[in-house]
Amino acid sequence: MLLVMTVFTGLIYPLVMTAIAQIVFPKQANGSMIGINGKLVGSKLIGQNFTSDKYFWPRPSAIGYNPLPSGGSNYGPTSDTLKKLVEMRRREFIRLNGLPANANVPPDMLYASGSGLDPDISPESAELQIDRVARARDFDSLQTAALRKLVKSHIEKPQLGFLGDPRVNVLELNIALDSLR
Amino acid sequence: MLIATFGIFGMRDVLQIGVFLIALIVLTPLLGSFMAKALNGERNFLTPIFGGLERSFYRICRIDPEQEMDWKEYLLAVIAFSLVGLVVLWLLQVTQAYLPLNPQHLPNVSWDLAFNTAVSFMTNTNWQSYAGETTLSYFVQMAGLTVHNFVSAAAGMAVLLALVRGITRKSKEGLGNFWADLVRMTLYVLLPLSVILTLVLVGQGTVQTLSGYAHATTLEGQKQVIAVGPAASQIAIKQLGTNGGGFFNANSAHPFENPTPLTNFLELLSIILIASASVYMYGKMVGSTREGWVIWGVMLSVFCIMLTFSLYSEYSFHPPYVTAPSMEGKETRFGNTNSILWEVTTTVTSNGSVNSMHDSLTPLSGMVGIVDMMFGEVIFGGIGSGLASMLLFVLLTVFIAGLMVGRTPEYLGKKIEAYEVKMSVIGVLAPGAAILIFTAIASITKVGLSSLGNNGPHGLSEILYAFTSGAANNGSAFAGLNANTVFYNVTLGIDMLIGRFVPIAAYLSVAGSLAKKKAVPPSAGTFPTDSTLFGVLLVGVIIIVAALTFFPVLALGPIVEHFLMLAGKTF
Structure with a gap:
């Protein structure tokens, strides 16, 4: 049998x-792979790391966006390591994006995802990075306005109007960003 | 400013939970009445498609589906089938390097990890000591794990059917035929639903391919190896069969397992659908859908209480060093509400797949997961086994109610006597004993403590969660605990075996004893079991048994951690 x-x-x-x-x-x-000029740059669904000021950054990842194997940090709510990481991430995000010292950093930028491969960030996290990206690319005000529009057009609404949270796919946004003139 | 909306429970959250519950309520009687027919061997609309196949299964295996088994023969068939499955699955893993479909050339699995994984899948637990994408070949995932995802769920349903026959048959020995039950459940229920779910998942982006891993060069010029595989076909049955063992390490948090909020909704519904429908099926089979609905109502009430409590904890509490609920271990596309809804659904059923990392939930929210499993997986529970364990609680409640008011304990026309009550108590308490003994051993030995991923009371919660998950055959984890050690692989393996087979032996012996009895007509002394009062009593018994057994250890783990977190203490 x-x-x-x-x-x-x-x-x-x-x-x-x-x-x-x-x-x-x-x-x-x-795997919803994305190729540019015949070269594989990644998957729409698998987050990848961006550190350059010229790109939008993804969420922190416990595995550094290396999918072998996937996973989260598994730090509990009373973990000292997690506390230090969150405080460090908040400081850095504020400093590198030139935000006011008491700015509210969205939680998705403070905490690592469950898979370590989250392809998305919240729309707020994307908006807070616009000025930094524009500066790093020497955009004039016209181009910055276009960038703002680009981010807006990349916001995915909840599916069927009510399922899930609004989000922005980082890789797709950054690819579109590279072709922005 | 948009940021202000973070961490606030809004209309969309209510809607997501509401639509989920409505879908469940609508589908339960539909699937339930179909199952009552198909699993009874009656003609149904799928007979023209699968009837021939079913008969050829019997022919090849030389089985006569009409041949009745008494409870000992039935139990023997379940154990023999499971043991052979265990050995074969172990062998497949420790020899995977020599087998086909291993494009990443993954080496043979170590003996202890292979033992743990084989027990885990055979018992419908699907605990993950392994990391799918770096441990197991496509061949083992398909011919090993996928097979057990089907048959362990079908075996769970088979023992439930035997128990139901024990209750409904009068003065008989036979409880039906295990092989026929196994085949019918697989062909008429699990397979068609899996095929549909697989195709929807792939359409949304779940991978289904035999190619090796893809090598990408990211926009910033880094190398990224992207693990793929024949995932969708396994994920479909992993959800439907209350299995829960992931194709990938991150389970349903992985974007290739659960790519969109829509797949999340469907996978969530699949976790609980069959277990819920089988309660309606039970009502049909005993000839009163009211009996089924009362039990279903008990399950749903406890589910809603646990869900509310977990949402409340996750939305209201966080350490003082942040201002909003945590997103640690959660995915952006699902958000807080879907993560908690999944957490509660996967722990009340014995599914155990996760779409967020439970280890990082707030202490009381994590405790809800542990308590859900401590109820003994009777709130919907695993396929078949969930309702079967619930029926043991029903017998206990009938007995206790009988003691309280001095009435003869009877259930559906059968006298409940010392033997049934003894067996029910063993079936209900054995997993609890295993949980507490193993947790105690692990928390006082060096090998047990060296695997901890978190310090302080959270460390105890990690150990407690592991053995609770094992004995409840759930399979979810506080994954900070490194369970891939000889100590945990072996102890959790034994824990899972106790949690699976002691209750199964209890269901079948009770079934055997009940089947032999004559029916007594209901009299003025009969306590009606299709009433709200009975439902309330049943909830009381379930909660009291769990609370008496586990409150002390919960106080030392998650409860104390909750207060320490609010005080800003870290470890």
Whole structure:
């Protein structure tokens, strides 16, 4: 019985599903990969690290955006390490983005995600980075306005109007940013 | 300013929970009445598609689906099937380097990790000591883990069916045929739902491919290796079968497992759907849907209480060094409410998949997860096993109510006597004993303590969570605990075996004893079990048993941590 089940649910089922998925949804089934000039730059769904001032930054990651293996920090609410990390991240985010010292930094910029590969940030976190990116790219006021518009157009609303939180995909935004003139 | 909205529970949050509950209520009777037919071996709308296949399964395995088994034969079949599955799954892992479909050339798995993972999947626990993308080949994920995702869920349903037959049959020995129950559950319920869910998941971005990992060069010129694999087909059954073992280490927080809020909604619904429908199915099978709805109402009430408490903790409390609820271990696309809704759903059922890291939740919110499992996975619970354990609680309640008012304890026309009550108590208390004994051992030994990921009371919570999750066959974790050591792999393995097979033996022996009894017509002395009063009593018994067993250890772990957190203390 185990053998029959193994062949049926362990081989036939996943292989047939793979075949159908590859035919009907080839892009998604292979990881929603994004290529530029024939070179693979990443996946729409997998966050990657950005440290340069010229790009929007993603959330902190417990694994440094290396997907082998994925995971979070697992620091508990009374962890001293977490407290120090959060305080450091808040200071740095305020300093590097030139915000007022008592600015409210959105929690997604203070805390690491569960997967360590979160591709999104909150719209607020993106907006707070606009001035820094514009400065680093020597944008004039016209270009900065265009950048502001670009960020706005990249905000994904909750799905079906009510599912999930609004978000901005960092990789897609940064790719669009590179083609902004 | 938009920032002000962070951490506030708004209309959208209410709507997300509301739509989830409405979908559950609508689908429960629909799927439940279908299951009552299909699992009884009656003709249904899927018979033209799967009927031939079902018969060929019986032919190949030389099984006569009509042949009745008594409770000992039934138990023996469950144990034999599970043990063979355990050995085969262990062998697949320790030899994976020589097997096909291993594009990353992952080495053989160590004996203790393979033992832990084999027990974990065979018992429907799906605890993750392994990290899918760096430990297991595609072949083991498919022919090993996916198979057990199906059959461990189907075996859970089979023992429930046997228990129900024990309750409904009069003066009989037989409880049905384990193999027929296993095949029907797999073919008519699990498989069709999995196929549909797989396709929706892939459409939303869940990967399903046999290619090796992709090598990308990021915009800033860094190298990134992106793990992929035949994930969607496994994730579908992992959710539907209350399994919960992830294809990837981060489980349903991983964007390739759970890419969008829509997949999150569907995966969430899949966790609880079959367990919920089986309560309606039970009502149909015993000939009174009211009996089913009363139990369902008890489950939903406890679910809502736990959900409210967990949301309250997560939205209201945080350490004094921040001003808003934490996003540690949570994903932007889901946010706070979806993370908590998932946490409660995955711990009341014995699913155990996670879309946020429970270790980083606020102390009381984390405690809700632990307590959900400590109830013995009876609030919806695992497929089959959840309702079966709940029925043990029902028998205890009938007995206690009988003692209180001096009435004869009867349930659905069957006298409840010393034997049934003894077996029910064993089935209910064995997992609790395993939890407390193993937690005590781990918290006083060096090998136990060296795996901790957090200090202070949170460390105790990590150990407690692990053994609770194992004995409840849940599988979620406070993952800061490094459980991939010989000590934890072996002790958690034993913990899971106790949590699975002692209750199963209890259900089946009770079923065997009940089946033999004659039915007594209800009299003025019969305590009605389809009433709200009975529901309230049942909730009381469940909460009292859990509280008496576990309150001291909860006080030392999450409760004390809550007050220390508010005082700004860190470790």
